[in-house]
Amino acid sequence: MPPRQLSTTSGDYCTSNPPDVRQYLRTYGLTPPAVESFEVQAQRCLRLLAMKPTPIEKYQYLTHLRATNVHLFYRLLSENIKDLTPLIYTPTVGEACVRWHEIFTQPEGVYLSWHDRGNLRNILHNWPHKVEITVLTDGSRILGLGDLGVNGMGIPVGKLALYTACAGIRPDATLPLTLDLGTNNQALREDPLYMGARMPKVSAEEEREFLDELMEALTEQWPGIVIQFEDFKNPFPALERYQNTYTMFNDDVQGTGAVIVGGFINAVKASGVPAKDHRAVFLGAGSAGVGVAKQIVEYFIKEGLTEEEARRKFWFVDSHGLVTLDRGDKLAEHKVYFARDDNNGRQYQSLARLIDFVKPTILMGLSTIGGAFNRDILQKMAKLNDRPIIFPLSNPSSKSECTFEEAVRHTEGRCLFASGSPFPSMEFGGKLLTPGQGNNMYVFPGIGLGAIISKAVSVTQDMIYASAESLSTSLNKQEVADGWLYPDIRRIRDVSVIVTRGVIRAAQKNGVDRVTELRNLSDAELDAYIKERMYDPFNERENVSDEVAQLLATASGMNGHASGYTNGYTNGEVNTAAAHL
Ligand SMILES: NC(=O)C1=CN([C@@H]2O[C@H](COP(=O)(O)OP(=O)(O)OC[C@H]3O[C@@H](n4cnc5c(N)ncnc54)[C@H](O)[C@@H]3O)[C@@H](O)[C@H]2O)C=CC1
Numbered sequence: 001m002p003p004r005q006l007s008t009t010s011g012d013y014c015t016s017n018p019p020d021v022r023q024y025l026r027t028y029g030l031t032p033p034a035v036e037s038f039e040v041q042a043q044r045c046l047r048l049l050a051m052k053p054t055p056i057e058k059y060q061y062l063t064h065l066r067a068t069n070v071h072l073f074y075r076l077l078s079e080n081i082k083d084l085t086p087l088i089y090t091p092t093v094g095e096a097c098v099r100w101h102e103i104f105t106q107p108e109g110v111y112l113s114w115h116d117r118g119n120l121r122n123i124l125h126n127w128p129h130k131v132e133i134t135v136l137t138d139g140s141r142i143l144g145l146g147d148l149g150v151n152g153m154g155i156p157v158g159k160l161a162l163y164t165a166c167a168g169i170r171p172d173a174t175l176p177l178t179l180d181l182g183t184n185n186q187a188l189r190e191d192p193l194y195m196g197a198r199m200p201k202v203s204a205e206e207e208r209e210f211l212d213e214l215m216e217a218l219t220e221q222w223p224g225i226v227i228q229f230e231d232f233k234n235p236f237p238a239l240e241r242y243q244n245t246y247t248m249f250n251d252d253v254q255g256t257g258a259v260i261v262g263g264f265i266n267a268v269k270a271s272g273v274p275a276k277d278h279r280a281v282f283l284g285a286g287s288a289g290v291g292v293a294k295q296i297v298e299y300f301i302k303e304g305l306t307e308e309e310a311r312r313k314f315w316f317v318d319s320h321g322l323v324t325l326d327r328g329d330k331l332a333e334h335k336v337y338f339a340r341d342d343n344n345g346r347q348y349q350s351l352a353r354l355i356d357f358v359k360p361t362i363l364m365g366l367s368t369i370g371g372a373f374n375r376d377i378l379q380k381m382a383k384l385n386d387r388p389i390i391f392p393l394s395n396p397s398s399k400s401e402c403t404f405e406e407a408v409r410h411t412e413g414r415c416l417f418a419s420g421s422p423f424p425s426m427e428f429g430g431k432l433l434t435p436g437q438g439n440n441m442y443v444f445p446g447i448g449l450g451a452i453i454s455k456a457v458s459v460t461q462d463m464i465y466a467s468a469e470s471l472s473t474s475l476n477k478q479e480v481a482d483g484w485l486y487p488d489i490r491r492i493r494d495v496s497v498i499v500t501r502g503v504i505r506a507a508q509k510n511g512v513d514r515v516t517e518l519r520n521l522s523d524a525e526l527d528a529y530i531k532e533r534m535y536d537p538f539n540e541r542e543n544v545s546d547e548v549a550q551l552l553a554t555a556s557g558m559n560g561h562a563s564g565y566t567n568g569y570t571n572g573e574v575n576t577a578a579a580h581l
Pocket residue numbers: 141142143144145233251252256259283284285286287288289317318319320365366367368369393394395396399419420421438439440441
């Protein structure tokens with residue numbers, strides 16, 4: 001039998017492989033002799049990471065680790081999720097995207113270009129794995145950093161790493177996908193290192209045609225695939241067009257809405273102000289702002305308000321001022337629902353003046369304007385409320401409307417706070433205060449896993465809302481006692497099980513589930529089923545790929561369990577391998 005092609009990605013050269021596995025793989029002698037435990041490997045990885053002086057260098061090291069030893073990467077990530085998430089996701093992924101054309105070393109997903117149209121299905125054939133979920137961007141609004149064209153690939157890569165780490169979707173079942181439909185970022189187009197089409201972004205109509213072909217191609221290639229849209233400048237047309245025909249959702253509109261409602265339900269309880277008495281000022285009326293407000297409307301309705309009462313609790317500000325019906329410009333369709341008609345011809349002067357006028361209990365930032373919640377604004381909120389709700393949600397950290405420290409200091413430690421990107425805990429008034437992270441990473445893994453496990457034909461609004469409600473109930477006693485709005489990120493896998501269960505139950509209620517036998521399971525049984533389904537890098541078979549594990553299992557007459565490797569092999573193939581000692 002010819003020597004098997006060794007895989008660098010799945011740990012064929014892993015230093016934890018015992019001698020008999022090395023013999024079988026013919027890597028015996030090709031790695032240092034010691035057989036290492038995960039603890040030792042992790043110690044080396046963390047030391048290497050510490051040697052990298054900047055976040056982007058740490059990002060590059062982690063990218064390299066994922067590409068060369070995927071299970072070790074996910075072991076390390078799951079053991080150090082709080083410390084490593086900021087390095088593979090926001091804020092560092094923002095810098096990685098800005099500099100993607102400079103730091104690119106290896107392919108990590110699929111790129112589909114405008115000139116590939118008509119041929120998309122054939123290109124998808126080139127991806128060697130069976131895909132359960134894809135994250136798809138056109139790069140046109142990457143975090144709060146604007147149009148980054150194909151540099152946006154860092155976002156699908158980062159989001160999917162979290163799908164694996166947080167919800168246990170197998171890494172080889174995930175597909176990062178970036179559309180190369182041109183970019184309006186002229187500096188990038190003119191940069192010799194840029195790796196996408198050097199043309200302006202195609203029209204909305206052309207993008208729609210392209211997406212029509214893509215959605216069909218993805219679903220034909222991998223029936224049941226879940227498709228997450230991410231960081232599109234204008235995500236609404238695709239969401240409307242595909243949400244009832246494909247298993248898809250938009251993370252920025254729906255995932256963000258859900259995660260903020262999840263934390264908001266807890267903030268309203270902590271504020272002591274009944275839902276009916278809240279008023280919200282939103283800085284930023286884009287996809288995320290409107291997505292969040294729409295789902296808070298749903299929450300207010302569940303709390304007993306009429307839709308009209310709920311809708312009128314919002315005042316939106318965008319780059320043209322207060323969103324009003326009489327503003328004189330043509331309002332984008334998604335803003336009309338929240339546009340005010342009670343401003344009596346008056347327009348916006350400043351955020352401070354609007355706060356004086358509205359007297360809000362809630363201040364949300366989804367504007368991409370770093371520092372917009374300045375001392376004056378924060379002090380006003382503190383004066384108006386015992387527990388002002390302050391959520392500066394723009395990413396990355398440089399775009400956050402304020403920092404945790406600023407919010408705490410200028411509200412005398414009374415604010416109920418969540419930000420899109422992480423901030424450190426701080427001491428104030430003799431207490432350790434910990435910020436909430438209102439980032440869709442708390443829900444999209446569970447939405448995706450719930451849709452995959454139930455084989456949902458579509459992702460309904462009830463499934464999205466269920467993710468929010470489930471998240472709000474996922475805090476443990478200590479977190480509730482400490483007044484946290486979101487659970488500790490270190491418990492994210494447990495949280496994802498709760499979110500996944502909620503999503504599956506909503507799919508069942510809506511009748512969009514295709515695995516109907518799950519309907520008969522109790523909640524405890526369903527949780528066990530979800531956990532069983534989750535990829536656990538610690539249970540991977542001694543770091544070898546499925547293919548090798550299968551061969552070894554066959555060789556040893558076992559079912560692919562790790563213990564098989566340390567027992568001797570008796571069949572001829574293994575003995576032949578051993579002969580290469
Ligand atoms: N925390 C989280 O989980 C999430 C955070 N976000 C963040 O939210 C931000 C916005 O995202 P999208 O809504 O998708 O972007 P978008 O581009 O659709 O919306 C941005 C909005 O901000 C407004 N704006 C811009 N300059 C302004 C100014 N000077 N004053 C007032 N408003 C201004 C724009 O008019 C627009 O309404 C981004 O930074 C993004 O990273 C987005 C999704 C999830």
